[in-house]
Amino acid sequence: MTLVHVELPDGSLKEYPKGTTPLEVARSIGERLARQTVAARLDGELVDGTKPIENDARLELVTLSTREGLDVYRHSAAHLMAHAVKGLFGKDVQVTIGPAIENGFYYDFYSEKHKFTPEEFDLIEKKMEELARADLPIERQEMSRDRAIALFRDMGEDFKVQLIQDLPNQTVSVYRQGDFLDLCRGPHLPSTGLLKAFKLTSVAGAYWRGDEKNAMLQRIYATAFPDKKELKGYLQKLEEAKKRDHRKLGKELDLFSFSEEAGAGLVIWHPKGALLRTILEDFERREHLKRGYDIVMGPQILRTDLWKTSGHYENYRENMYFTEVEEQSYGIKPMNCLAHMLIYKSRIRSYRDLPLRYFELGTVHRHEKSGVLHGLLRVRGFTQDDAHILCTPDQLDAEIKGVLQFVREVMGIFGFEYEMEISTRPEKSIGSDEDWKRATDALLNTLKDSGLPFEINEGDGAFYGPKIDIKLKDALDRRWQCATIQCDFTLPERFDLTYIGSDGEKHRPVMVHRVILGAIERFIGVLIEHYAGNFPLWISPIQAIVVNVTDNQAEYAERVFKELRAEGVRVQQDLRNEKLGFKIREAQVEKIPYMLVIGDREMEDGTVAPRHRSGKNLEPMTPADFVRFIQDECRQYH
Template identity: 65%
Template sequence: MNSQEIQVTFSDGRQQAFPRGISVQEILKAGQKSKANFVAARIDGQMVDLVRRVETDAVVEGISSDSGEGLEILRHSTAHIMAQAVKMLFPEAKVAIGPAIENGFYYDFDVDRPFTQEDLERIEAKMKEIIAARQAVQRREMAREEAIRFFQEQGEQYKVELLESFEDPTVSFYQQGDFVDLCRGPHIPDTGFVKAFKLISVAGAYWRGDEHNAMLQRIYGTAFPDRDGLKKYLNFLAEAQKRDHRRLGKELDLFSFSDEIGAGMVIYHPKGALIRHILETFEKKEHLRRGYHLVVGPTLLKTDLWKRSGHFDNYRENMYFTEIDEQSYGVKPMNCLSHMLIYRSKIRSYRDLPLRYFELGTVHRHEKSGVLHGLLRVRQFTQDDAHILCMPEQLNREIQNIIDFVIEVMGIFGFEYEMEISTRPQKSIGTDEDWDRATDALIGALEGKGIPYEICQGEGAFYGPKIDVKLKDALDRRWQCATIQCDFTLPERFDLSYIGVDGNRHRPVMLHRVILGAIERFLGVLIEHYAGAFPVWLAPVQAVAVTVTDAQVEFAGKVCDALRDLGVRVDLDDRNEKLGYKIREAQLQKVPYMLVIGDREVAAEGICPRRRDGVQMELMSAQDFAVLLEKECRESTKGRVGLNII
């Protein structure tokens, strides 16, 4: 090989000579064996633009648009195109940041007025013009100080603020047409690489997520390698919108929020409160049968306790405080302190362990108004919280028992799951040795059960690592609900102990855990998972009796009374409305069964149930219908729940 050539090694091990200075794009095109659509590449493991020139021998690997990294690059590049279109249509707009995110991208803008749907349509049209022009995307580098001056001249104060926070002496830019954006890259070679995109919505967002900063306009969008992928995703969004728990919560009359009360505070209506009661009753029974003890702790605890636990130093920004008789109190964001004080209320022996304390405890956390989201992110919520105090040698069994508990319960609701282990965050308490012991215990429990997991570095609680269980719902979305946290630190801070078999004092280990998590959040997830059509055992109204005429009202009332005595949650619709209207309303309320009662049913002293899926059943007695519901409840809950749960 002569000095004007370089040796390129492809990811499959093949080698080929190329002229020195050839672009990565040309190398991949010449050596390509698949139909992959490359948007960037790696040279010796480092991600680069396709237009990068290769001057030395190297290992070259293409990054295709349908890979995770490739899709992120495609979407990030589309965000730049969107920002370019906004600047062309709204020259006064100031650009902030525009990253790729899961399922799409966004870009934040400082503009005089909020964007409208008509604005999004204009921006989309301009983006299509930019894409059709196949504008070259070029990388440039500049000294940081020079870059600050450049953006100051452009009036882009948000870019200036970002640059002033950088430490690198040199920064990179990408330019397409007249649009220049501060960016690390890599990016697509030209705008024509974008084949399918859609702007989704617009929302307000504080600069850098700080409510004390300027409110910006955030435009969300998405992009895919082809139109089929985009179409599939838009169909998914349409289905997700149908299932939105905020809309269904209003339509099904489950819950509401009120500015008069305050943001993030849920008001449960009768049906929503009944579902919550069913969930809580189910939980209490499940915990009692597993050897947990029910406890209740106060909402207010002295601030000195929160300082002792480390919450004051490490979690204070999420807490509320008040003062009573010149004494500072913290409103509890968690239930663990009271549970430790219960444990410490008397001397414990190794024979007492493990001790499992369970509380459906209502907690308060100071969430920023911008992140509040229906039931999924609130300021007051109830956790199915438990703390297990055990000997170190009992730790593995207790963790595995919790895992079994989670898996069994999630199976009842029809959830699949994934598991993650979150390790020590930068802001934390405790020794490295204790953190290592706790992390090893969680890993050992999962591996002992053969359960795969991912590691999330630095995402643990401030007092210990945790297993996070991510539920997969009917739309294959992930939701964080159950968690298991292993804690050697708080038992030390609160001087918890037990008398061992040797007669000496020893330190217990504490497991913090939730199964459903926040009841509010779990209910929101359930509403979307079931699209509001709850299974019979969980439905607030299991059946509605519908009269054809006023002549059947008396008999229908007797049927409802009989069913209620048998444990059936039944309503009577005897309004003077057309039958079709009443049936349609029951369907919209997603009631599992409709009991249409006409002259034939009165004469036969029976009912003809009609399922919400349209299946018409034969005439039967109220007693037989209750037996049918009892069987359905038992089957769907693996024998756990019948008609009389409430």
């Protein structure tokens, strides 16, 4: 019997008969581990748990407790859903792609004859359950590219044929379960019977390969978990997320709207929404001024030649809008950095001037495809709390640490936890390998020195430099990309930015691009869902509403309203001849933090009776005392 040596992650070395599978290795260690194992890394390559080990190798078992293992599980569930759909609708439907995504998976289908609706989800799920109970083996098969093309062409799967034709490999892999065959790199679960809990959640349109010139597909979203308890918990979160949907609450609270007449992805701010935004922007200005930033402003359009110098024209123009003025081409800015560099270049700089921190609440426009627009979370016109720090290389670490501290303090104010990742050089980029290494090392070393946990996101940096992305965790444990820190040695070179050093010679500064909240629109969307519209008092656009019991108190209530407004309280009044209970319920629906009830006793005593939106009644107090009460509560936040 030929033996192979298998090295496990703990450094131990074990011997197994040649042809032993990773699942069999797991079973030799323990049945519980075997039940949790869904795939493996063999000498670093992600493979099926059923792949025979033919040579000495390093082996890492991939279990359901990891994100990678859950992705394998969900990708297998995507194949199960496609199998069910094909079983139900046959040649009326073609399959395309079905990846795992965060919290679930989707599969894109093409059909000229059939339109999927949520009413069919039960039917599809029952078919999936039937296929899972059958415990069909999921088997990998490798074949020549030409054979695979012929096979899928005979099956009438034109989209699979396109995918194979675009692959550079001469050999491709397919996975079979029962009578269903799908092109796939894998890995997958050993059999369909391991899929225990899944649920279809929604259906949407999607263009083939994300290009609006291509065929429109039908994307069925779903989720899957290793057990029904986890699935139930997630579905409860989904229901809560629907209640918190910022588009729904934005309409109910009269914060903002969108209009096809204005154009897709362009936000129209109503009075309360504009006030909320103004409060956030004023907060931003104060916080930046406290930390030594200078407030600057740049133009909305800049000559196209400037965008060519920066590299945006070559690497980013598909996301830009252009216009022409007096036969001169201009680009509408998608970013604020160019004007900030022009400010820096407007005079000779000394090392004694650095660091310079330029801050702008800059409105930008980006050409986002209509299919990805989503309320405030993905728009075409938005305002960033953008800043660019120009410093000496020796100052770089301290500046990055300063931004990280800034993020920590601001997220603490809003009550957000967050995660971080470093995104490295993408395929489409500018600059030398040396500059990219210096920039990436600067970010890595700063995070390591700070002792903050982070992950590496290969190939997802900006085209001009690597970045630290900070993802907020909201009340439903969802992740949102907001803050980012980008390190850039390239644009200062392209724009010939210099400073005079202590040696009297010219030197090149480093530029840090960074946002704290990110896009104001996106951040407000996240805030709405995080707080379910119940904003903390300090950012609530309306902090209190004065309500009278009868018309007898209307004059006194009017005086209280004016007194509070003069003291800076954001206050409304409701003096309608309606029942008190009706007015209070309306104020609660509008999620106003405090209702100030005024009856005959309050009018006689010169007081108000505050009632919190939670239903809690406070002791009566004078209007002046209520102002101090409001100020004290707001002071707790910042």
